[in-house]
Amino acid sequence: MAAPAVRFQAVDFRWSSDSPLLLSDFDLVVEAASVTAIVGPSGCGKSTLLRLAAGLVHPTSGTVNAGPAGAGHRGYVFQAPTLLPWRSVAENVGLPLDLVPGFVPRERTRRIADALRAVQLEDAADKLPHALSGGMQMRASLARALVTRPKLLLLDEPFSALDALTRRLVHQQFQAAWRAAAATVLFVTHDIDEAVLLADRVVSIGGSPLQIRADLPIPLPHPRTPELRHDPALGALVRTLEESL
């Protein structure tokens, strides 16, 4: 069994001293090189789990171990593309390299080209973000997360703003990109179908403080195509998760 990539251990978390506990004695282990989806109702605290894993917020007590901090070991894709509108797509993708020391210009250019190729955005490199569709912007956001070749990829409802058709296309492109990157992927979504379709494991959470309601391995082969949605096995897994919520 591979070593865990992310470990939440007896984590308590509250936003401020006078706010209620969001997490109480919370434990979760995410295996390395796996794709884990966290599903739960809107506003239950899914994104907080990701922010804890990213080190953007810190637990009130307990520990969150997600490997080395900084230096591009973690990639993060937000719910919105969060591209800087004044930078070209290539410059947006290269932004983390400007902040992580030790990249010579030639290596920087190569990394950006590789990341853009991984999400099939080579032709949009010189465009400004506003010239891209919503799906393309999300792919650029993924390329930016991949450019440092992170060991851990954290995705916060990255498909929620896309229309159904674009979402299917981007699902395929995201799967191909993160498989090629061989990273551990932890993503949150409120769409159970999407979670089962993309992940190796789905963790259903809810309640206050947050609790794990179901923890389900998804024994379906990769790559997962949109046609898999009609597979009875997938349907059964979705129903199990729906019942847990």
Place this chain on the structure above:
Amino acid sequence: MSRTVLLPALVGLVVLVGWQLLSATLPPFLMAGPLEVLSALSAHAGKLAHSAWITGSAAVAGLCIATLSGLLLGGLFATSRTAERALYPYALLVQTVPVIAIAPLLVVWLDYGWWVSCVSAAIVSFFPMLTGAHVGLRATDPDQLALLRLYGAGHRQQLLLLRLPAAAPHIFAGLRTAGGLAVIGAVVGDFVGSNGQPPSLGYVVLKAAAAADVARSFAAVVVSALLALALFGLTRVAEHATIGAWHGDRATA
């Protein structure tokens, strides 16, 4: 020609003709028509250009002082709540005190001349710059900020890579307002603090009016308005050149 050009041109023509007809019914020491103003502009072009340079340079220098101090204080407010709480009421005070009331004191402190107009321009254009910088630097997208923090960006990198560019549209909005106000401030400074050495625009307006040379007074007013328009236009050009590609009409087209 589109209606957006034709309609204002038509209104302008009607106003000019009405103004000319009205001025014909009044004695010349009370009112000058557009043709007389045009004639005065032409007759005193050299002297008016010199006056425009004096007042314009005071307005631009005052605007530069206001821009620099507005950005510095706005930056301080955006990074320190304590500084904002302690100093904001006094910044507001600068905005609420009429410049015409301060101008005589400026003469006491700075003596008659160009500096009174310059400082007067800086005082009136300071607040829009402060507000633009303050609001702009506070308007940074929290997720974009989180992204930079994730990659270990320090305060300086956050400022240069994100907060300052993101604030640019607000800062330019402040600059557009401040540009027009700077000319008003400089002319008010001229009224109170100019003794004709050198002959600034405000001085020419007062002097010509006192001499019942209404056409020349109007001509100086027209030059002041053109000065404000020129500053506004320059700001728009700078805005278009620096952020136009990603902000505004071109970015949303």
